[in-house]
Amino acid sequence: MNATIKDVAGGKPLAAILRNATVRFADFTAIDRISLDIEEGAFYSILGPSGCGKSTMLRLISDLIPLADGEVTVFGKSTEAARLAREFAFVFQEATLLPWRTAIENVCLPLEIGRNRGIDIPVSDWSPTELLELVGLKGREKALPHELSGGMRQRVAIARALVCKPKLLLMDEPFGALDEMTRDHMNLELLRIWQETGVTILFVTHSIPEAIFLGQKVLMLKANPGRVKEIVDIDFAYPRETSLRDTLEFTRYSAHLRQLLETC
Ligand SMILES: Nc1ncnc2c1ncn2[C@@H]1O[C@H](COP(=O)(O)OP(=O)(O)O)[C@@H](O)[C@H]1O
Numbered sequence: 001m002n003a004t005i006k007d008v009a010g011g012k013p014l015a016a017i018l019r020n021a022t023v024r025f026a027d028f029t030a031i032d033r034i035s036l037d038i039e040e041g042a043f044y045s046i047l048g049p050s051g052c053g054k055s056t057m058l059r060l061i062s063d064l065i066p067l068a069d070g071e072v073t074v075f076g077k078s079t080e081a082a083r084l085a086r087e088f089a090f091v092f093q094e095a096t097l098l099p100w101r102t103a104i105e106n107v108c109l110p111l112e113i114g115r116n117r118g119i120d121i122p123v124s125d126w127s128p129t130e131l132l133e134l135v136g137l138k139g140r141e142k143a144l145p146h147e148l149s150g151g152m153r154q155r156v157a158i159a160r161a162l163v164c165k166p167k168l169l170l171m172d173e174p175f176g177a178l179d180e181m182t183r184d185h186m187n188l189e190l191l192r193i194w195q196e197t198g199v200t201i202l203f204v205t206h207s208i209p210e211a212i213f214l215g216q217k218v219l220m221l222k223a224n225p226g227r228v229k230e231i232v233d234i235d236f237a238y239p240r241e242t243s244l245r246d247t248l249e250f251t252r253y254s255a256h257l258r259q260l261l262e263t264c
């Protein structure tokens, strides 16, 4: 079975491969035969109407829910093996920090869990302090979550996600709860982090401009059942600046994606 997957991949390094991946909840098909190659180091934005299976797809790749049919491999491993090897990390809409731990203590948590269980886990080349610096929180190491803004808490969650040196970052509407200005700023920061770390990113969002601004590709899903509607290449070079959003080309992508979304 794996031989077939490698053939199809054509020797390109791939972070994740889905082949006719299907997820069912009882007799409801949430994801229906999705096939996809995610290149290593890529940035994919994922858009689609509510309930089309965006979160389900990330949860499938991260081994949180089982596959009903088809195949999924992450860096050539089963999703379970990839989870155990800490190949990926998840960032949710809510930062889910432990309120009684400081920023740095929250960042260190995955390392402590690994150590306590006696598991040999990968460790980032950046120290926890350097990771907090990478996400723009230098000097706030000792702050408790309630002393930080929503955007800052999400930065801590990103630093924590990076501490086990994941090769794949799964982000499910991570900036959805932030105000627009903070979100725009976080978009720039995330692109910088992506370029500095080389991590592969799958980024779910409800926002068409956010999807275009961030992604090399925008994966549009359709609902009932969840399938790939179209993959749109976004041909803007990096680093990207906020003013990109004011260009005609950006508006064209935006119009195309809106039209796709309306017919999902
Ligand atoms: N644990 C579950 N049990 C039953 N149905 C679920 C479960 N998780 C998701 N679903 C259903 O699967 C579909 C896709 O959900 P989801 O992936 O959360 O959508 P999205 O993130 O695109 O809004 C929805 O119809 C949702 O109700």
Ligand SMILES: [Mg+2]
Pocket: 054, 055, 056, 172
């Ligand atoms: Mg969702």
